[in-house]
Amino acid sequence: xxxxxxxxxxxxxxxxxxxxSPVDLTxxxxxxxxxxxxxxxxxxxxxxxxxxxxxxxxxREIAAKGPRGPLHGIPMAxxxxxxxxxxxxxxxxxxRDGHRASTDSQxxxxxxxxxxxxxxxxxxxxxxxxxxxxxxxxxxxxxxVAGGSSGGSAVAVATGAAMFALGTDTGGSIRVPSALNGxxxxxxxxxxxxxxxxxxxxxxxxxxxPITRSVQDAALVLETLAGPDPRDPVSLPSAPARYAxxxxxxxxxxxxxxxxxxxxxxxxxxxxxxxxxAVAALRDMxxxxxxxxxxxTRYIQAVQWGLMxxxxxxxxxxxxxxxPELYAGDVRILLEAGELxxxxxxxxxxxxxxxxxxxxxxxxRHVDVVVAPSVPATAxxxxxxxxxxTDGSLEAVSDAYVRLSAPANITGVPALTVPxxxxxxxxxxxxxxxxxxxxxxxxxxxxxxFERVASFGCGRIAPLAAA
Numbered sequence: 001x002x003x004x005x006x007x008x009x010x011x012x013x014x015x016x017x018x019x020x021s022p023v024d025l026t027x028x029x030x031x032x033x034x035x036x037x038x039x040x041x042x043x044x045x046x047x048x049x050x051x052x053x054x055x056x057x058x059x060r061e062i063a064a065k066g067p068r069g070p071l072h073g074i075p076m077a078x079x080x081x082x083x084x085x086x087x088x089x090x091x092x093x094x095x096r097d098g099h100r101a102s103t104d105s106q107x108x109x110x111x112x113x114x115x116x117x118x119x120x121x122x123x124x125x126x127x128x129x130x131x132x133x134x135x136x137x138x139x140x141x142x143x144x145v146a147g148g149s150s151g152g153s154a155v156a157v158a159t160g161a162a163m164f165a166l167g168t169d170t171g172g173s174i175r176v177p178s179a180l181n182g183x184x185x186x187x188x189x190x191x192x193x194x195x196x197x198x199x200x201x202x203x204x205x206x207x208x209x210p211i212t213r214s215v216q217d218a219a220l221v222l223e224t225l226a227g228p229d230p231r232d233p234v235s236l237p238s239a240p241a242r243y244a245x246x247x248x249x250x251x252x253x254x255x256x257x258x259x260x261x262x263x264x265x266x267x268x269x270x271x272x273x274x275x276x277x278a279v280a281a282l283r284d285m286x287x288x289x290x291x292x293x294x295x296x297t298r299y300i301q302a303v304q305w306g307l308m309x310x311x312x313x314x315x316x317x318x319x320x321x322x323x324p325e326l327y328a329g330d331v332r333i334l335l336e337a338g339e340l341x342x343x344x345x346x347x348x349x350x351x352x353x354x355x356x357x358x359x360x361x362x363x364x365r366h367v368d369v370v371v372a373p374s375v376p377a378t379a380x381x382x383x384x385x386x387x388x389x390t391d392g393s394l395e396a397v398s399d400a401y402v403r404l405s406a407p408a409n410i411t412g413v414p415a416l417t418v419p420x421x422x423x424x425x426x427x428x429x430x431x432x433x434x435x436x437x438x439x440x441x442x443x444x445x446x447x448x449x450f451e452r453v454a455s456f457g458c459g460r461i462a463p464l465a466a467a
Contacts, residue, residue, distance in 0.1 A: 003028035004160040007459050008217035011163060012070040015062065022062065022073025025163075026055035026117055029075045033119065033161045039464060040137045040146075042156040044080045044090055046120035051075060054117040061115070070220045072115030077162040079153045080121035081128060081199040082208070084108045091199050092135060093126045094326040095319050105197025106229045107166060107208055114224045119162055122152030128168055128201040129312060129331045131176055131401040137382070139181045139462035140427055144379035147177030147401065149201075153211050154181045158462040164221055168198060169207045171304055172375075172405025175417040178211050179374035179430025182419045182462055184447070185211045186218045189437050190412030191236040193222070194229030202311040203234075204350075205304075205409045213459045215418060215447040219244040222440060236438075243440050245448040252286030254446065257367035262297040263404055266389050267376040270423035275373050278420045278431050281453055282371070282446065290367050294407070295359035299352050301399075304406040306341075306349030313338025353410050360411040364436035369446050374417040374430030375401050404432065414440045418447040419458055428462075 003011065003025045014020035030048050037043050058073035067073065083089050083101035085108075090096045104112070111118075123135045125148035133151025138144040139158035146155050150167025154177035157165050167174040169187040178185025186209045193208045200206055210221035222243050229235040258279055264272055283289050313320070313335050320327070320335050327335065363370070377387050377400060386394045395403075408415035413434050420431035431450070435443040451458045 004032040005461055006163075007214045008074055008163045008212060008220060009070070009214060011074060012067070012220070015073050016067055022055040022058040022117065023052070025073065026051055026075045029119065029161065029163065032159070036159045036161055036464060039142060040139060040155050040159060041135055042122050042152040042159065042161055043077070044092060044121045044123050044152070045088060047087065047118060051117050051119050058115050058117065068115045069224070071111065071224055073117060074163045075117040075119050076111065077119050077122045077153060077156050077165040078108065079124055079150050079165065079167045081124055081168055082108060082166060083197040084118065084121075087121065089199060090121070091127045092124045093328070095323060101197070103197060106194040106231060107225055108197065110224055122156050122165060124152060125149035126328045126331045127199065127316070128170060128173055129334055131172065131398040133177065134382075138379045139464070141379065142464070144381055144427070145180070145397070147180035147379065149173040150211065151177045154178050154183055154185065157211050157213060158183045159464065160461045164210055164212045164217055166208060167211050168201070169209060169409065170201045170205045170308060171402045171409050174207070174209050174211060175374050175405050175415060175430070175432060176401045179417045180379040180428065182428030183211055183213055184215055184218050184419070185209070185417045186222060186440070187408060187415045188222060188226065188440060189236070189414045191232075191234045192238070192438065192440070193225045194232040194235050196229055196231035200315050202308040204307055204311060207409070215416070215444055215451050216244055218416070219444050238438065241441070243444055245441070245445045250285060251282055251446055251449045254287045254369065254442070255290050255367045256282055256287045256446065257290050257292035257363070257370040259294045259370065259372055260291045262294045263372035266395065267373055268378070268423070269390070271373050271376060271378070271429050274421035274429045275371070275431055278450060279371055282450060285449055285453065292363060292367060292370060295363065296352070296356045299356065300407055300410065301403070303349050303352045303356065303410050304402065306345055307353065307410070309334060309338040310341035310346050313341070357411045360407075360413060361436070364439070368435065368439070368442050370434045371446075372432045372434070373404055374432040376404055378423050378425070378427035378429060408434050413437055414443055416443045416447050418450060419454070419456070420450070421456055
Protein backbone atom coordinates (compact mmCIF):
# COMPACT_ATOMS: atom_id res chain seq x y z
CA UNK A 1 0.00 0.00 0.00
CA UNK A 2 1.26 3.46 -0.92
CA UNK A 3 1.15 6.17 1.77
CA UNK A 4 -1.50 8.18 -0.14
CA UNK A 5 -3.88 5.20 0.18
CA UNK A 6 -3.96 5.44 3.99
CA UNK A 7 -6.84 7.06 5.80
CA UNK A 8 -6.01 10.11 7.89
CA UNK A 9 -6.32 8.07 11.10
CA UNK A 10 -3.96 5.36 9.83
CA UNK A 11 -1.45 7.90 8.57
CA UNK A 12 -1.54 9.79 11.88
CA UNK A 13 -0.85 6.59 13.80
CA UNK A 14 2.02 5.71 11.45
CA UNK A 15 3.51 9.18 11.96
CA UNK A 16 3.07 8.94 15.73
CA UNK A 17 4.83 5.57 15.83
CA UNK A 18 7.61 6.86 13.53
CA UNK A 19 6.75 4.28 10.86
CA UNK A 20 6.00 7.07 8.34
CA SER A 21 7.41 10.55 8.00
CA PRO A 22 5.36 13.63 7.02
CA VAL A 23 7.85 14.22 4.20
CA ASP A 24 7.33 10.76 2.70
CA LEU A 25 3.58 11.04 3.10
CA THR A 26 3.45 14.47 1.47
CA UNK A 27 5.66 13.34 -1.42
CA UNK A 28 3.39 10.35 -1.97
CA UNK A 29 0.27 12.53 -2.07
CA UNK A 30 1.92 15.15 -4.31
CA UNK A 31 2.90 12.39 -6.73
CA UNK A 32 -0.70 11.22 -6.70
CA UNK A 33 -1.89 14.76 -7.45
CA UNK A 34 0.47 14.90 -10.42
CA UNK A 35 -0.80 11.52 -11.62
CA UNK A 36 -4.57 12.03 -11.32
CA UNK A 37 -5.34 15.72 -11.39
CA UNK A 38 -4.90 16.14 -15.16
CA UNK A 39 -7.77 13.63 -15.46
CA UNK A 40 -10.15 14.88 -12.75
CA UNK A 41 -9.20 18.56 -12.32
CA UNK A 42 -9.83 18.71 -8.60
CA UNK A 43 -7.32 21.50 -7.93
CA UNK A 44 -7.32 25.17 -8.84
CA UNK A 45 -3.91 25.73 -7.25
CA UNK A 46 -1.25 23.33 -5.99
CA UNK A 47 1.43 24.74 -3.66
CA UNK A 48 3.87 21.85 -3.88
CA UNK A 49 6.96 23.64 -2.59
CA UNK A 50 5.06 25.17 0.31
CA UNK A 51 3.72 21.73 1.17
CA UNK A 52 7.22 20.27 1.12
CA UNK A 53 8.52 22.99 3.44
CA UNK A 54 5.62 22.47 5.84
CA UNK A 55 6.17 18.70 5.82
CA UNK A 56 9.88 19.14 6.57
CA UNK A 57 9.05 21.47 9.45
CA UNK A 58 6.50 18.99 10.78
CA UNK A 59 9.05 16.18 10.58
CA ARG A 60 11.62 18.19 12.56
CA GLU A 61 9.10 19.17 15.22
CA ILE A 62 7.71 15.64 15.59
CA ALA A 63 11.22 14.22 15.90
CA ALA A 64 11.99 16.70 18.67
CA LYS A 65 8.71 16.89 20.59
CA GLY A 66 6.25 14.39 19.14
CA PRO A 67 3.13 15.29 17.16
CA ARG A 68 0.88 18.16 18.24
CA GLY A 69 -2.12 15.96 17.43
CA PRO A 70 -3.52 13.66 14.76
CA LEU A 71 -3.39 16.27 11.96
CA HIS A 72 0.30 17.08 12.41
CA GLY A 73 2.10 16.36 9.14
CA ILE A 74 -1.11 15.37 7.29
CA PRO A 75 -1.44 16.79 3.73
CA MET A 76 -4.85 18.34 3.01
CA ALA A 77 -6.70 20.68 0.66
CA UNK A 78 -9.08 23.62 1.06
CA UNK A 79 -12.04 24.53 -1.10
CA UNK A 80 -11.18 27.70 -2.97
CA UNK A 81 -13.62 29.80 -1.00
CA UNK A 82 -11.40 29.56 2.10
CA UNK A 83 -8.78 32.28 2.57
CA UNK A 84 -5.11 31.49 3.12
CA UNK A 85 -2.91 34.55 3.46
CA UNK A 86 -0.96 35.25 0.27
CA UNK A 87 -2.82 32.71 -1.87
CA UNK A 88 -5.59 33.42 -4.38
CA UNK A 89 -9.18 32.72 -3.36
CA UNK A 90 -10.64 32.42 -6.84
CA UNK A 91 -14.04 30.90 -6.01
CA UNK A 92 -13.48 29.29 -9.45
CA UNK A 93 -14.60 32.59 -11.01
CA UNK A 94 -13.18 35.20 -13.39
CA UNK A 95 -14.62 37.77 -11.01
CA ARG A 96 -11.75 36.98 -8.63
CA ASP A 97 -8.90 37.23 -11.16
CA GLY A 98 -5.88 38.72 -9.42
CA HIS A 99 -7.28 38.30 -5.92
CA ARG A 100 -5.00 37.27 -3.06
CA ALA A 101 -6.09 36.84 0.52
CA SER A 102 -4.65 39.33 3.00
CA THR A 103 -5.30 37.17 6.08
CA ASP A 104 -6.02 33.56 6.99
CA SER A 105 -9.53 32.29 7.54
CA GLN A 106 -10.14 31.00 11.04
CA UNK A 107 -10.31 27.39 9.86
CA UNK A 108 -6.97 27.81 8.06
CA UNK A 109 -5.49 29.20 11.29
CA UNK A 110 -6.72 26.19 13.26
CA UNK A 111 -5.43 23.68 10.73
CA UNK A 112 -2.05 25.42 10.63
CA UNK A 113 -1.81 25.35 14.42
CA UNK A 114 -2.61 21.63 14.30
CA UNK A 115 0.34 21.14 11.92
CA UNK A 116 -1.64 20.12 8.83
CA UNK A 117 0.16 20.47 5.49
CA UNK A 118 -1.63 22.53 2.84
CA UNK A 119 -1.41 21.01 -0.66
CA UNK A 120 -3.55 23.58 -2.45
CA UNK A 121 -7.01 24.92 -3.21
CA UNK A 122 -9.76 22.87 -4.85
CA UNK A 123 -12.41 23.75 -7.43
CA UNK A 124 -15.93 24.82 -6.55
CA UNK A 125 -18.97 25.49 -8.66
CA UNK A 126 -18.56 29.25 -9.25
CA UNK A 127 -19.01 30.99 -5.88
CA UNK A 128 -20.53 27.70 -4.62
CA UNK A 129 -23.74 28.50 -6.53
CA UNK A 130 -24.43 25.09 -8.04
CA UNK A 131 -24.51 21.36 -7.42
CA UNK A 132 -22.25 19.96 -10.18
CA UNK A 133 -18.78 21.68 -10.18
CA UNK A 134 -18.48 21.51 -13.99
CA UNK A 135 -14.68 21.96 -14.01
CA UNK A 136 -14.15 18.72 -12.10
CA UNK A 137 -14.83 15.11 -13.11
CA UNK A 138 -16.26 12.36 -10.97
CA UNK A 139 -13.65 10.13 -9.31
CA UNK A 140 -15.48 6.96 -10.33
CA UNK A 141 -16.47 7.87 -13.87
CA UNK A 142 -14.96 10.86 -15.66
CA UNK A 143 -18.02 11.12 -17.88
CA UNK A 144 -20.15 12.06 -14.86
CA VAL A 145 -20.47 15.11 -12.64
CA ALA A 146 -18.45 15.45 -9.48
CA GLY A 147 -21.32 17.03 -7.59
CA GLY A 148 -21.06 20.39 -5.98
CA SER A 149 -20.29 22.80 -4.95
CA SER A 150 -17.36 21.21 -3.09
CA GLY A 151 -16.66 18.89 -6.02
CA GLY A 152 -12.93 19.50 -6.12
CA SER A 153 -12.52 18.70 -2.43
CA ALA A 154 -14.53 15.48 -2.67
CA VAL A 155 -12.69 14.27 -5.78
CA ALA A 156 -9.28 15.10 -4.29
CA VAL A 157 -10.07 12.96 -1.25
CA ALA A 158 -11.69 10.16 -3.26
CA THR A 159 -8.70 9.83 -5.59
CA GLY A 160 -6.05 9.97 -2.85
CA ALA A 161 -4.92 13.45 -3.91
CA ALA A 162 -5.53 14.73 -0.35
CA MET A 163 -5.79 12.96 3.00
CA PHE A 164 -8.72 15.23 3.84
CA ALA A 165 -10.24 18.45 2.56
CA LEU A 166 -12.58 21.17 3.70
CA GLY A 167 -15.74 22.08 1.87
CA THR A 168 -18.68 24.38 2.43
CA ASP A 169 -22.34 23.42 2.52
CA THR A 170 -25.27 25.79 1.87
CA GLY A 171 -27.77 23.33 0.44
CA GLY A 172 -25.80 20.08 0.36
CA SER A 173 -22.45 21.18 -1.07
CA ILE A 174 -20.38 18.93 1.20
CA ARG A 175 -22.75 15.98 1.27
CA VAL A 176 -23.73 15.87 -2.42
CA PRO A 177 -20.20 15.54 -3.90
CA SER A 178 -19.11 13.29 -1.03
CA ALA A 179 -22.00 10.91 -1.74
CA LEU A 180 -21.43 10.97 -5.51
CA ASN A 181 -17.71 10.20 -5.08
CA GLY A 182 -17.94 7.59 -2.33
CA UNK A 183 -16.40 9.51 0.59
CA UNK A 184 -17.51 10.83 3.98
CA UNK A 185 -18.78 14.39 4.28
CA UNK A 186 -19.91 16.20 7.42
CA UNK A 187 -22.01 19.37 7.63
CA UNK A 188 -21.76 20.33 11.30
CA UNK A 189 -24.33 22.18 13.38
CA UNK A 190 -24.80 25.76 12.16
CA UNK A 191 -22.27 27.96 13.96
CA UNK A 192 -20.11 25.15 15.32
CA UNK A 193 -17.29 25.70 12.79
CA UNK A 194 -16.34 29.34 12.11
CA UNK A 195 -16.82 30.88 8.66
CA UNK A 196 -14.73 34.04 9.04
CA UNK A 197 -12.49 34.39 5.99
CA UNK A 198 -14.72 32.09 3.93
CA UNK A 199 -16.47 33.50 0.85
CA UNK A 200 -20.20 33.46 1.53
CA UNK A 201 -22.99 32.14 -0.65
CA UNK A 202 -25.87 32.56 1.82
CA UNK A 203 -24.88 33.73 5.30
CA UNK A 204 -27.81 32.11 7.13
CA UNK A 205 -27.30 28.71 5.45
CA UNK A 206 -23.50 28.45 5.02
CA UNK A 207 -21.50 25.80 6.89
CA UNK A 208 -17.85 24.66 6.75
CA UNK A 209 -16.93 21.02 7.31
CA PRO A 210 -14.59 18.12 6.52
CA ILE A 211 -14.52 15.62 3.66
CA THR A 212 -12.60 12.43 4.46
CA ARG A 213 -12.38 8.72 3.66
CA SER A 214 -13.58 7.50 7.05
CA VAL A 215 -15.95 8.64 9.77
CA GLN A 216 -13.16 8.57 12.35
CA ASP A 217 -11.18 10.94 10.11
CA ALA A 218 -14.11 13.37 9.92
CA ALA A 219 -14.37 13.37 13.71
CA LEU A 220 -10.66 14.13 14.11
CA VAL A 221 -10.84 17.08 11.72
CA LEU A 222 -13.99 18.41 13.40
CA GLU A 223 -12.24 18.40 16.77
CA THR A 224 -9.66 20.78 15.32
CA LEU A 225 -12.14 23.04 13.53
CA ALA A 226 -14.93 23.40 16.11
CA GLY A 227 -15.09 26.21 18.63
CA PRO A 228 -16.11 29.84 19.06
CA ASP A 229 -14.76 32.63 16.87
CA PRO A 230 -15.47 36.30 17.66
CA ARG A 231 -15.07 37.15 13.97
CA ASP A 232 -18.13 35.04 13.05
CA PRO A 233 -21.32 36.60 14.45
CA VAL A 234 -23.22 33.28 14.51
CA SER A 235 -20.38 31.28 16.06
CA LEU A 236 -21.59 29.12 18.94
CA PRO A 237 -20.00 29.72 22.35
CA SER A 238 -19.57 26.02 23.04
CA ALA A 239 -16.10 24.78 23.90
CA PRO A 240 -14.34 22.25 21.65
CA ALA A 241 -15.47 18.68 22.34
CA ARG A 242 -14.39 15.14 21.60
CA TYR A 243 -16.23 13.66 18.62
CA ALA A 244 -14.16 10.63 17.59
CA UNK A 245 -16.38 7.55 18.06
CA UNK A 246 -13.46 5.23 18.77
CA UNK A 247 -13.18 1.54 17.98
CA UNK A 248 -15.67 0.36 20.60
CA UNK A 249 -18.71 2.44 19.72
CA UNK A 250 -21.93 0.76 18.62
CA UNK A 251 -25.58 1.63 18.06
CA UNK A 252 -27.17 -0.73 20.57
CA UNK A 253 -30.09 1.03 22.24
CA UNK A 254 -30.06 4.05 19.95
CA UNK A 255 -33.36 5.17 18.40
CA UNK A 256 -32.93 5.70 14.66
CA UNK A 257 -35.71 7.39 12.72
CA UNK A 258 -36.59 6.34 9.18
CA UNK A 259 -38.79 8.86 7.31
CA UNK A 260 -42.13 7.60 6.07
CA UNK A 261 -42.48 10.69 3.85
CA UNK A 262 -40.37 12.99 1.66
CA UNK A 263 -36.94 11.29 1.73
CA UNK A 264 -38.03 8.19 -0.20
CA UNK A 265 -40.77 9.80 -2.30
CA UNK A 266 -38.75 10.34 -5.50
CA UNK A 267 -35.60 8.20 -5.27
CA UNK A 268 -33.87 5.85 -7.72
CA UNK A 269 -34.69 2.18 -6.94
CA UNK A 270 -31.02 1.25 -6.40
CA UNK A 271 -30.57 4.12 -3.95
CA UNK A 272 -33.65 3.16 -1.94
CA UNK A 273 -32.63 -0.51 -1.85
CA UNK A 274 -29.13 0.30 -0.57
CA UNK A 275 -30.41 2.63 2.16
CA UNK A 276 -33.09 0.13 3.26
CA UNK A 277 -30.36 -2.52 3.51
CA ALA A 278 -28.25 -0.12 5.59
CA VAL A 279 -31.19 0.45 7.94
CA ALA A 280 -31.54 -3.32 8.31
CA ALA A 281 -27.85 -3.54 9.18
CA LEU A 282 -28.28 -0.91 11.89
CA ARG A 283 -31.26 -2.86 13.26
CA ASP A 284 -29.15 -6.02 13.33
CA MET A 285 -26.55 -4.12 15.37
CA UNK A 286 -29.12 -3.39 18.07
CA UNK A 287 -30.59 -0.04 17.04
CA UNK A 288 -34.31 0.56 17.50
CA UNK A 289 -35.82 1.63 14.16
CA UNK A 290 -38.65 4.18 14.44
CA UNK A 291 -40.89 5.46 11.65
CA UNK A 292 -40.91 9.27 11.65
CA UNK A 293 -42.87 11.99 9.87
CA UNK A 294 -40.76 14.78 8.38
CA UNK A 295 -42.52 18.08 9.15
CA UNK A 296 -43.45 20.91 6.77
CA THR A 297 -42.06 19.20 3.69
CA ARG A 298 -44.18 21.24 1.25
CA TYR A 299 -42.22 24.35 2.29
CA ILE A 300 -38.66 23.01 2.01
CA GLN A 301 -37.87 24.11 -1.54
CA ALA A 302 -39.52 27.52 -1.14
CA VAL A 303 -37.67 28.22 2.12
CA GLN A 304 -34.28 27.08 0.78
CA TRP A 305 -34.51 29.25 -2.32
CA GLY A 306 -36.32 32.07 -0.48
CA LEU A 307 -33.33 32.43 1.85
CA MET A 308 -30.42 31.56 -0.42
CA UNK A 309 -31.23 33.58 -3.55
CA UNK A 310 -31.66 37.06 -2.01
CA UNK A 311 -28.74 36.55 0.40
CA UNK A 312 -26.44 35.53 -2.46
CA UNK A 313 -27.52 38.47 -4.58
CA UNK A 314 -26.93 40.88 -1.70
CA UNK A 315 -23.37 39.54 -1.29
CA UNK A 316 -22.64 39.99 -5.00
CA UNK A 317 -24.49 43.28 -5.47
CA UNK A 318 -21.46 45.44 -6.29
CA UNK A 319 -19.64 43.10 -8.69
CA UNK A 320 -22.87 42.00 -10.35
CA UNK A 321 -23.47 45.62 -11.31
CA UNK A 322 -19.89 46.49 -12.24
CA UNK A 323 -18.73 43.32 -14.05
CA PRO A 324 -21.75 41.08 -14.77
CA GLU A 325 -20.08 39.64 -17.87
CA LEU A 326 -17.44 37.91 -15.73
CA TYR A 327 -19.96 35.53 -14.13
CA ALA A 328 -20.83 32.18 -15.71
CA GLY A 329 -24.28 32.23 -17.29
CA ASP A 330 -25.99 29.94 -14.80
CA VAL A 331 -24.72 31.86 -11.79
CA ARG A 332 -25.45 35.28 -13.29
CA ILE A 333 -29.08 34.30 -13.94
CA LEU A 334 -29.55 33.24 -10.33
CA LEU A 335 -27.92 36.40 -8.98
CA GLU A 336 -30.01 38.65 -11.21
CA ALA A 337 -33.16 36.78 -10.18
CA GLY A 338 -32.27 37.39 -6.54
CA GLU A 339 -32.35 41.14 -7.11
CA LEU A 340 -36.08 40.80 -7.85
CA UNK A 341 -36.86 39.12 -4.51
CA UNK A 342 -39.26 41.03 -2.27
CA UNK A 343 -38.47 41.80 1.36
CA UNK A 344 -41.79 40.29 2.42
CA UNK A 345 -40.99 37.00 0.72
CA UNK A 346 -37.59 36.86 2.43
CA UNK A 347 -39.13 37.54 5.83
CA UNK A 348 -41.77 34.86 5.26
CA UNK A 349 -38.96 32.38 4.42
CA UNK A 350 -37.20 33.29 7.66
CA UNK A 351 -40.41 32.84 9.62
CA UNK A 352 -41.08 29.48 8.00
CA UNK A 353 -37.51 28.40 8.76
CA UNK A 354 -38.07 29.17 12.45
CA UNK A 355 -41.23 27.06 12.49
CA UNK A 356 -39.50 24.25 10.62
CA UNK A 357 -36.55 24.26 13.01
CA UNK A 358 -38.90 24.04 15.98
CA UNK A 359 -40.73 21.09 14.43
CA UNK A 360 -37.44 19.30 13.75
CA UNK A 361 -36.45 19.81 17.40
CA UNK A 362 -39.72 18.11 18.35
CA UNK A 363 -38.82 15.23 16.02
CA UNK A 364 -35.45 14.74 17.75
CA ARG A 365 -37.13 14.39 21.12
CA HIS A 366 -38.19 10.93 19.94
CA VAL A 367 -35.11 9.71 18.03
CA ASP A 368 -31.35 10.12 18.27
CA VAL A 369 -30.62 10.13 14.54
CA VAL A 370 -32.63 10.22 11.30
CA VAL A 371 -31.34 8.09 8.41
CA ALA A 372 -32.12 8.79 4.74
CA PRO A 373 -30.50 8.86 1.29
CA SER A 374 -27.95 11.65 0.85
CA VAL A 375 -28.99 12.22 -2.76
CA PRO A 376 -31.89 10.62 -4.65
CA ALA A 377 -29.75 9.40 -7.57
CA THR A 378 -26.11 8.63 -8.30
CA ALA A 379 -23.86 10.88 -10.40
CA UNK A 380 -25.51 12.25 -13.54
CA UNK A 381 -23.72 12.29 -16.87
CA UNK A 382 -21.84 15.50 -17.62
CA UNK A 383 -24.19 17.88 -19.41
CA UNK A 384 -27.28 15.99 -18.32
CA UNK A 385 -29.95 18.55 -17.40
CA UNK A 386 -32.67 16.42 -15.80
CA UNK A 387 -33.52 13.08 -14.20
CA UNK A 388 -36.56 11.10 -15.31
CA UNK A 389 -38.21 9.27 -12.42
CA THR A 390 -40.11 6.00 -12.58
CA ASP A 391 -43.46 7.82 -12.70
CA GLY A 392 -42.34 9.62 -15.86
CA SER A 393 -41.78 13.01 -14.22
CA LEU A 394 -38.68 15.09 -14.90
CA GLU A 395 -36.59 16.93 -12.30
CA ALA A 396 -33.60 19.21 -12.89
CA VAL A 397 -30.34 17.59 -11.74
CA SER A 398 -29.53 20.44 -9.32
CA ASP A 399 -33.06 20.40 -7.89
CA ALA A 400 -32.80 16.66 -7.32
CA TYR A 401 -29.42 16.89 -5.60
CA VAL A 402 -30.43 19.72 -3.25
CA ARG A 403 -33.84 18.26 -2.37
CA LEU A 404 -32.71 15.77 0.32
CA SER A 405 -29.88 17.86 1.73
CA ALA A 406 -31.57 21.27 2.10
CA PRO A 407 -33.58 20.46 5.27
CA ALA A 408 -30.40 20.16 7.38
CA ASN A 409 -29.22 23.57 6.16
CA ILE A 410 -32.58 25.21 6.84
CA THR A 411 -32.77 23.76 10.36
CA GLY A 412 -29.02 23.90 11.09
CA VAL A 413 -28.83 20.30 12.35
CA PRO A 414 -25.67 18.21 11.81
CA ALA A 415 -25.73 15.90 8.79
CA LEU A 416 -23.24 13.24 7.77
CA THR A 417 -23.02 11.28 4.53
CA VAL A 418 -21.37 7.86 4.64
CA PRO A 419 -20.77 5.51 1.69
CA UNK A 420 -23.50 2.87 1.84
CA UNK A 421 -23.01 0.85 -1.35
CA UNK A 422 -23.18 1.12 -5.13
CA UNK A 423 -25.80 1.08 -7.85
CA UNK A 424 -25.87 -1.53 -10.64
CA UNK A 425 -23.39 0.57 -12.64
CA UNK A 426 -20.92 0.59 -9.76
CA UNK A 427 -21.46 4.24 -8.78
CA UNK A 428 -21.39 5.21 -5.07
CA UNK A 429 -24.53 5.73 -2.99
CA UNK A 430 -24.44 7.78 0.21
CA UNK A 431 -26.44 7.35 3.41
CA UNK A 432 -27.33 10.57 5.23
CA UNK A 433 -27.44 10.68 9.03
CA UNK A 434 -28.96 13.73 10.75
CA UNK A 435 -29.05 14.52 14.46
CA UNK A 436 -30.20 17.12 16.93
CA UNK A 437 -28.24 20.41 17.16
CA UNK A 438 -24.75 19.73 18.54
CA UNK A 439 -25.49 16.03 18.12
CA UNK A 440 -22.39 15.35 16.01
CA UNK A 441 -21.23 12.62 18.39
CA UNK A 442 -24.41 10.62 17.74
CA UNK A 443 -24.34 10.85 13.95
CA UNK A 444 -20.63 10.03 13.91
CA UNK A 445 -21.22 7.07 16.21
CA UNK A 446 -23.88 5.62 13.90
CA UNK A 447 -21.76 6.31 10.81
CA UNK A 448 -18.71 4.63 12.28
CA UNK A 449 -20.71 1.61 13.40
CA PHE A 450 -22.15 1.14 9.91
CA GLU A 451 -18.74 1.64 8.34
CA ARG A 452 -17.32 -1.24 10.38
CA VAL A 453 -19.88 -3.74 9.06
CA ALA A 454 -20.06 -2.48 5.46
CA SER A 455 -18.87 -5.14 3.03
CA PHE A 456 -17.78 -2.96 0.11
CA GLY A 457 -14.56 -1.50 1.49
CA CYS A 458 -15.12 1.89 3.12
CA GLY A 459 -12.11 4.20 2.92
CA ARG A 460 -10.64 2.86 -0.31
CA ILE A 461 -9.43 5.00 -3.19
CA ALA A 462 -11.84 5.37 -6.08
CA PRO A 463 -10.88 3.53 -9.27
CA LEU A 464 -10.26 6.10 -12.01
CA ALA A 465 -12.54 5.08 -14.87
CA ALA A 466 -11.68 5.88 -18.47
CA ALA A 467 -13.14 9.10 -19.84
